Amino acid sequence: xxxxxxxxxxxxxxxxxxxxxxxxxxxxxxxxxxxxxxxxxxxxxxxxxxxxxxxxxxxxxxxxxxxxxxxxxxxxxxxxxxxxxxxxxxxxxxxxxxxxxxxxxxxxxxxxxxxxxxxxxxxxxxxxxxxxxxxxxxxxxxxxxxxxxxxxxxxxxxxxxxxxxxxxxxxxxxxxxxxxxxxxxxxxxxxxxxxxxxxxxxxxxxxxxxxxxxxxxxxxxxxxxxxxxxxxxxxxxxxxxxxxxxxxxxxxxxxxxxxxxxxxxxxxxxxxxxxxxxxxxxxxxxxxxxxxxxxxxxxxxxxxxxxxxxxxxxxxxxxxxxxxxxxxxxxxxxxxxxxxxxxxxxxxxxxxxxxxxxxxxxxxxxxxxxxxxxxxxxxxxxxxxxxxxxxxxxxxxxxxxxxxxxxxxxxxxxxxxxxxxxxxxxxxxxxxxxxxxxxxxxxxxxxxxxxxxxxxxxxxxxxxxxxxxxxxxxxxxxxxxxxxxxxxxxxxxxxxxxxx
Amino acid sequence: xxxxxxxxxxxxxxxxxxxxxxxxxxxxxxxxxxxxxxxxxxxxxxxxxxxxxxxxxxxxxxxxxxxxx
Numbered sequence: 001x002x003x004x005x006x007x008x009x010x011x012x013x014x015x016x017x018x019x020x021x022x023x024x025x026x027x028x029x030x031x032x033x034x035x036x037x038x039x040x041x042x043x044x045x046x047x048x049x050x051x052x053x054x055x056x057x058x059x060x061x062x063x064x065x066x067x068x069x070x071x072x073x074x075x076x077x078x079x080x081x082x083x084x085x086x087x088x089x090x091x092x093x094x095x096x097x098x099x100x101x102x103x104x105x106x107x108x109x110x111x112x113x114x115x116x117x118x119x120x121x122x123x124x125x126x127x128x129x130x131x132x133x134x135x136x137x138x139x140x141x142x143x144x145x146x147x148x149x150x151x152x153x154x155x156x157x158x159x160x161x162x163x164x165x166x167x168x169x170x171x172x173x174x175x176x177x178x179x180x181x182x183x184x185x186x187x188x189x190x191x192x193x194x195x196x197x198x199x200x201x202x203x204x205x206x207x208x209x210x211x212x213x214x215x216x217x218x219x220x221x222x223x224x225x226x227x228x229x230x231x232x233x234x235x236x237x238x239x240x241x242x243x244x245x246x247x248x249x250x251x252x253x254x255x256x257x258x259x260x261x262x263x264x265x266x267x268x269x270x271x272x273x274x275x276x277x278x279x280x281x282x283x284x285x286x287x288x289x290x291x292x293x294x295x296x297x298x299x300x301x302x303x304x305x306x307x308x309x310x311x312x313x314x315x316x317x318x319x320x321x322x323x324x325x326x327x328x329x330x331x332x333x334x335x336x337x338x339x340x341x342x343x344x345x346x347x348x349x350x351x352x353x354x355x356x357x358x359x360x361x362x363x364x365x366x367x368x369x370x371x372x373x374x375x376x377x378x379x380x381x382x383x384x385x386x387x388x389x390x391x392x393x394x395x396x397x398x399x400x401x402x403x404x405x406x407x408x409x410x411x412x413x414x415x416x417x418x419x420x421x422x423x424x425x426x427x428x429x430x431x432x433x434x435x436x437x438x439x440x441x442x443x444x445x446x447x448x449x450x451x452x453x454x455x456x457x458x459x460x461x462x463x464x465x466x467x468x469x470x471x472x473x474x475x476x477x478x479x480x481x482x483x484x485x486x487x488x489x490x491x492x493x494x495x496x497x498x499x500x
Numbered sequence: 501x502x503x504x505x506x507x508x509x510x511x512x513x514x515x516x517x518x519x520x521x522x523x524x525x526x527x528x529x530x531x532x533x534x535x536x537x538x539x540x541x542x543x544x545x546x547x548x549x550x551x552x553x554x555x556x557x558x559x560x561x562x563x564x565x566x567x568x569x
Contacts (some may be wrong), residue, residue, distance in 0.1 A: 011511060018519050027547075031541050052539060090539045306519040338525075 015224040037090045038487040043480045046074040054086040063337040076475040082463040092455035093483035099443040101478035112444045115459040123461045126444045127430040134432045145163040148429040157423040194218045201298035203313040207291040212406040213302040216280040222273045225297030228266040229322045253393035282406040304404040306395040316387035337394030344371045349387035513564045520557040
């Protein structure tokens with residue numbers, strides 16, 4: 001009897017375990033899916049077919065998955081940029097730490113980020129690696145840090161005790177390399193004198209543009225003219241923001257004019273910015289519009305006026321019918337940038353551009369052509385038929401007299417730079433990657449909350465500027481995404497408190 | 501003295517059958533859940549391996565049943 005009971009109990013226990021185990025697994029999966037603890041980690045090491053984390057794409061910028069014969073590690077090699085990876089998660093999370101393990105034998109600047117908006121396509125990049133800073137951290141004196149901003153000073157340069165003191169007294173002759181330093185440098189132009197009269201931008205511009213100007217004892221004044229070309233469906237609101245340094249001080253909005261039929265161009269609408277009593281200094285206009293909007297007129301009372309980042313003039317045959325008053329003419333721009341990037345957006349805009357008289361052939365639509373300017377003064381970019389997007393890391397003027405450099409000695413580091421080119425380095429929120437032999441690991445914290453995207457299907461990006469031109473490669477061996485949100489209990493408590 | 505739990509052929513067969521049925525039930529649940537909530541199961545468990553485990557148990561159960569007749 002005892003023997004039978006033992007057997008029976010043993011069998012019951014075994015069956016009980018077999019029955020309970022899947023239930024426990026199910027409960028654990030349920031808690032994970034609900035992100036009960038607030039955390040979810042997804043990792044991809046490129047050894048198997050991708051599931052929740054995709055491979056890097058597009059395929060013309062990366063290789064297929066490869067395996068290192070020596071250490072049997074799988075990886076994808078990146079030879080173009082930017083490249084993207086999609087990650088699917090079951091819940092919407094608020095933050096994510098993106099950890100990339102990679103080999104980078106020689107490319108100086110690599111950034112990683114998140115696609116913060118898919119229409120228009122906007123990527124928010126963060127530092128991943130900057131070898132110029134990594135070298136300076138070894139060779140130069142101790143860094144000076146203020147919050148997340150760090151200043152590195154060459155041993156033979158004048159030394160400053162704080163970042164603020166440095167920014168107040170940047171030596172005019174110094175060269176300051178910046179990396180993710182977005183706070184604008186407020187350079188007082190001691191020789192500036194206001195002038196009467198108006199300055200008119202002689203070209204029609206397409207889409208979002210940024211301008212900078214300088215005022216002293218005068219009102220900040222600019223009048224814009226906009227035409228909605230309605231080449232694509234949908235509304236096209238217009239926003240002009242005015243910044244003093246990195247502080248937004250004024251905003252003007254124009255809603256869509258209501259004409260939304262495709263191909264039906266609207267009449268020109270004016271927008272005036274007039275601000276009095278502002279202190280001396282640099283002010284920036286950010287014109288935030290879609291590529292359906294043409295800036296047909298821009299008149300300012302300031303005589304120092306430049307465009308920053310990118311300029312796209314459209315006084316071309318392609319836009320002749322779309323915007324009234326547009327007639328084909330050549331564009332002449334002046335820039336202080338050490339290089340220009342030229343992009344012909346359509347086959348019809350392919351042409352030969354001249355940079356300081358040197359011919360630059362644009363042979364392929366949409367392809368960025370990089371041209372080093374190699375001049376200490378202003379470079380002249382001449383686009384015979386317009387409709388070419390010109391990008392720089394400096395500023396453009398439309399006439400010699402209107403040029404000024406709002407950033408002074410500060411300029412973003414480029415892949416052509418070496419540490420010896422700089423007296424100071426100024427950067428934000430960067431620490432060098434951890435090294436394990438040739439493998440580097442860097443974690444980039446990113447915020448998802450508030451982004452206008454599907455937070456269950458997130459796209460991450462990696463850029464290594466001009467990696468294709470430099471013929472460098474990055475081997476990515478592992479990506480780890482650690483998603484975080486508030487713990488379920490905390491969310492529940494917050495909701496209950498909110499209800500009460 | 502309490503005798504240790506021992507397992508004979510019929511009990512082994514019963515245990516295999518029971519395990520097979522439990523796993524088959526949970527595989528169906530898992531596949532349905534995965535169809536409705538993608539990632540619910542496959543975030544942690546490889547469904548293909550799960551299916552192979554069920555098939556192997558099914559075969560084992562079939563073999564032990566046939567052998568015992």
